[in-house]
Amino acid sequence: MSESDITLYRLQACPFCERVVRKLDAYDLDYQSRFVEPMHADRDVVKRLSGKRTVPAIVDENTGVTMSESANIVAYLERTYGEGEETAGGAA
Amino acid sequence: MELDFDVVDLDPVDHPEEGDTAPDFTRPLVNDEFWEDESLASLCADSDRVVLVFHAMDGAFPATYIWNEIRDRAWHEQATVVGVSISTPYEHKQLLEERDIEGDYRLFSDPANGVAEQYDIDMDLDGMAGIEEPRPSVFVLDSDRTIEYAWVAQEWPDFPNYDEVEAQL
Numbered sequence: 229m230s231e232s233d234i235t236l237y238r239l240q241a242c243p244f245c246e247r248v249v250r251k252l253d254a255y256d257l258d259y260q261s262r263f264v265e266p267m268h269a270d271r272d273v274v275k276r277l278s279g280k281r282t283v284p285a286i287v288d289e290n291t292g293v294t295m296s297e298s299a300n301i302v303a304y305l306e307r308t309y310g311e312g313e314e315t316a317g318g319a320a
Numbered sequence: 321m322e323l324d325f326d327v328v329d330l331d332p333v334d335h336p337e338e339g340d341t342a343p344d345f346t347r348p349l350v351n352d353e354f355w356e357d358e359s360l361a362s363l364c365a366d367s368d369r370v371v372l373v374f375h376a377m378d379g380a381f382p383a384t385y386i387w388n389e390i391r392d393r394a395w396h397e398q399a400t401v402v403g404v405s406i407s408t409p410y411e412h413k414q415l416l417e418e419r420d421i422e423g424d425y426r427l428f429s430d431p432a433n434g435v436a437e438q439y440d441i442d443m444d445l446d447g448m449a450g451i452e453e454p455r456p457s458v459f460v461l462d463s464d465r466t467i468e469y470a471w472v473a474q475e476w477p478d479f480p481n482y483d484e485v486e487a488q489l
Binding site for chain 1: 356
């Protein structure tokens with residue numbers, strides 16, 4: 229199953245995570261979701277990957293990038309996959 | 321255990337048999353750190369042998385007994401062993417921790433009982449309106465999902481014959 233190039237570490241109902249999901253969907257990117265512990269102190273899997281226990285975090289095998297913080301991730305996705313379309317609904 | 325009364329008999333069902341290909345499904349698979357959608361087919365492709373254990377919801381004593389027994393027999397050393405119940409991923413994380421099987425075993429979460437329906441082993445629960453779960457069952461599969469061993473409970477409650485399963489590993 230986990231054949232997608234992008235893995236998203238997320239927490240159920242986390243608005244910062246949903247923000248990243250919206251962007252992944254907008255660019256029609258295939259991704260695998262991994263849902264982690266609500267308890268911050270127990271999120272060792274994310275800590276090992278990104279150095280922090282915060283979600284969202286993504287691992288993008290296409291580019292070798294591992295990153296956390298939703299604003300950073302959104303900017304990264306726009307830069308990498310946006311191809312100049314600045315915002316959804318903008319001029320075609 | 322000898323009881324001086326009859327336990328509940330379950331009606332025969334048309335479940336997948338030895339030699340059949342086990343129905344594939346995808347559900348959240350819970351490990352000690354996260355859960356993600358995983359298919360039975362991909363588990364089988366990665367392992368010579370998969371043991372699929374359907375059990376009562378987490379917290380019910382049969383779930384506790386089954387995982388204590390499997391843990392003590394260390395089946396994980398010989399096969400990929402996964403459970404299926406109607407419990408949520410959060411409950412599965414707790415079961416993994418409480419039974420001290422984190423890292424060795426993983427659990428599929430199937431709250432709507434759809435996997436049990438695929439296998440024709442779904443069972444209503446008397447006195448719990450709107451809730452059904454799988455009959456206790458064990459399927460041993462090879463890497464093509466061919467069923468090498470199948471056991472489905474015919475009484476309620478009922479427990480696997482652990483020695484028989486172990487002989488397949």
